[in-house]
Amino acid sequence: MASPMINGPWQPSNTTTPGYVEGEVSWGPEPPSWRSISNSVIGIAAVIFLANVLVSGKNSLLLKPIQRRIKAWSYLLDGPAMIHDGYKKANGKTFDVITPGERIVFVSGHKAVKELESQPETALSLYAASRKILMPKYTMHGLHIQDSRGAAGAGFSRAVRVLLTNNLPRVLPYLGDAIRARIAEIRAEGHVVDGVKQTDLYPMFLQLTSLSTGTSIFGKELASNAAFMKDAFNYIESVVMGAEMVRLSPKWLEPIMGRFVTHKIKTPEILFNLLYPIAEERLRERERASLGEEVPKHTDMISWILETAPADVEWTSQRIVQEVMAVWFGSIHSTAFIATTAIYDLCLHPEYLAPLRAEIARGGYAEFERNPTQGLPLMDSFLKESARVTPVDYLSTRREVIAPFALADGTRLHKGDWLCTPAASIGLDAAYFPEPTKFDGFRFAPRELVASLAADGSVSEGTRMPKASKIVDVDPSWLLFGTGKLSCPGRFLATATIKSIVANVIANYDMELVDAAAPRQWSWRSTAVCREDVKVVLTPRAN
Numbered sequence: 001m002a003s004p005m006i007n008g009p010w011q012p013s014n015t016t017t018p019g020y021v022e023g024e025v026s027w028g029p030e031p032p033s034w035r036s037i038s039n040s041v042i043g044i045a046a047v048i049f050l051a052n053v054l055v056s057g058k059n060s061l062l063l064k065p066i067q068r069r070i071k072a073w074s075y076l077l078d079g080p081a082m083i084h085d086g087y088k089k090a091n092g093k094t095f096d097v098i099t100p101g102e103r104i105v106f107v108s109g110h111k112a113v114k115e116l117e118s119q120p121e122t123a124l125s126l127y128a129a130s131r132k133i134l135m136p137k138y139t140m141h142g143l144h145i146q147d148s149r150g151a152a153g154a155g156f157s158r159a160v161r162v163l164l165t166n167n168l169p170r171v172l173p174y175l176g177d178a179i180r181a182r183i184a185e186i187r188a189e190g191h192v193v194d195g196v197k198q199t200d201l202y203p204m205f206l207q208l209t210s211l212s213t214g215t216s217i218f219g220k221e222l223a224s225n226a227a228f229m230k231d232a233f234n235y236i237e238s239v240v241m242g243a244e245m246v247r248l249s250p251k252w253l254e255p256i257m258g259r260f261v262t263h264k265i266k267t268p269e270i271l272f273n274l275l276y277p278i279a280e281e282r283l284r285e286r287e288r289a290s291l292g293e294e295v296p297k298h299t300d301m302i303s304w305i306l307e308t309a310p311a312d313v314e315w316t317s318q319r320i321v322q323e324v325m326a327v328w329f330g331s332i333h334s335t336a337f338i339a340t341t342a343i344y345d346l347c348l349h350p351e352y353l354a355p356l357r358a359e360i361a362r363g364g365y366a367e368f369e370r371n372p373t374q375g376l377p378l379m380d381s382f383l384k385e386s387a388r389v390t391p392v393d394y395l396s397t398r399r400e401v402i403a404p405f406a407l408a409d410g411t412r413l414h415k416g417d418w419l420c421t422p423a424a425s426i427g428l429d430a431a432y433f434p435e436p437t438k439f440d441g442f443r444f445a446p447r448e449l450v451a452s453l454a455a456d457g458s459v460s461e462g463t464r465m466p467k468a469s470k471i472v473d474v475d476p477s478w479l480l481f482g483t484g485k486l487s488c489p490g491r492f493l494a495t496a497t498i499k500s501i502v503a504n505v506i507a508n509y510d511m512e513l514v515d516a517a518a519p520r521q522w523s524w525r526s527t528a529v530c531r532e533d534v535k536v537v538l539t540p541r542a543n
């Protein structure tokens, strides 16, 4: 699960998207209380940091611990540079970065990544790391995330990786129409400067991503309910923000900060009031089906979770809703980030527009809708290159050490340390990617395809990789979606969503960054965050 630290706004909408129903609550800006808290999280971090420094300084009266602490806290805003520097200095060896909460040990290279993958869940846990990021004890009404998913894990993963992915051809044609309509509506609401409409691209893409993944996870009907989707989106933000505040507190302040956060996070009533009765109804239907009765067929996460659940695990409506929310939590921000940076890259490298549009127009998009895991190979390569050059997260495969052990190279791992991979630095390493600082949009595309385009002068041959590959691939040099049996099961939905958004933008609009020199991202811990104020001019293309 990616761990974004983002306070994306939810745009007001008087939408007319096909099938889109306005809820009782119109979509508006975040509640002021959370908005102001999210905006001041860095300020709170600074105050807590000073308290930390003063406590340690008073006790030790030595400068060194203070310097160490300053360095650890600088990780919050300087994480990517610290990881990248560590990677360059380590020269292929294991290295560590000290952060305010934990020591992060980084491994890279085929052997070390295999070693990480092969550790049992009793030693290394993805879920213990997620627990630290989400602090469910305080943010999710005491929900307990276990260190290991146990027997239900395989079913859960199959529900997302196989059943949700297999459903994509059924939802993509509907989503194409819905995405096109929403783009036009949101663009129409943009500010006009010097007679030209400007669009805040990232907030727009957060909405489109929510619509797309929400349709797959909750089903068309719920995803068309504005009030439901607003609640679902805001819940992610509240939990991540609240968890961060608790995480930044010194141990002695944690229970007080935890109580404050619990009090602050309001139960997303519309979300749960709609989800629980559906989950209960599905449990009743399962019961009836087991007695041989005919029951309706559903295509959403609730039905897939029940379909793949091991028979010996007891399922309650509460547990089903928690599982659905676990999938929803990891699905939005990284997906919207990659779609957004791809459009920025197209503004900066417009020579790719013609071949990408040609791929869409000559049947590529229709083929993608029929076969989402294979279609649009040129766009797939472009998206992979964009995600390589502007990484969404500098670390991947977060695992918390729950039982101490030593790596084959002798590095000792203590309880509470994290073991991760420096995914972004590997992506920028010449040992894996020739001319790594050069943007080559078709670097990963099948060679014969690029050669045919080069022959007619549409693209240059560029810096090809020895072998074509896809953005959803998982290997020790491409860790965007993690590694091994815990690798992201939602990556097929994420990529289909990104392709659908990017294809519908570039087929229908020309695009230009209003200020190509202005910063477009910032970072929190290891994660890159899109700035919300980056404006793009989308000009409808003549047909």
Ligand code: HEM
Binding pocket: 001, 002, 126, 157, 160, 213, 326, 327, 328, 330, 331, 332, 334, 335, 338, 392, 396, 397, 398, 479, 480, 481, 482, 483, 484, 485, 486, 487, 488, 489, 490, 491, 493, 494
């Ligand atoms: C570009 C977008 C995304 C990125 C970069 C991403 C990345 C990741 C990563 C790095 C992991 C951990 C893998 C590991 O530690 O080895 C992960 C896990 C996970 N992701 Fe994603 N993800 C994305 C989108 C999605 C979407 C759209 C969904 C939902 C459909 C999703 C559902 C999950 C789930 C459920 C897990 C936990 C897997 C498990 O419990 O076994 N992700 N993701």
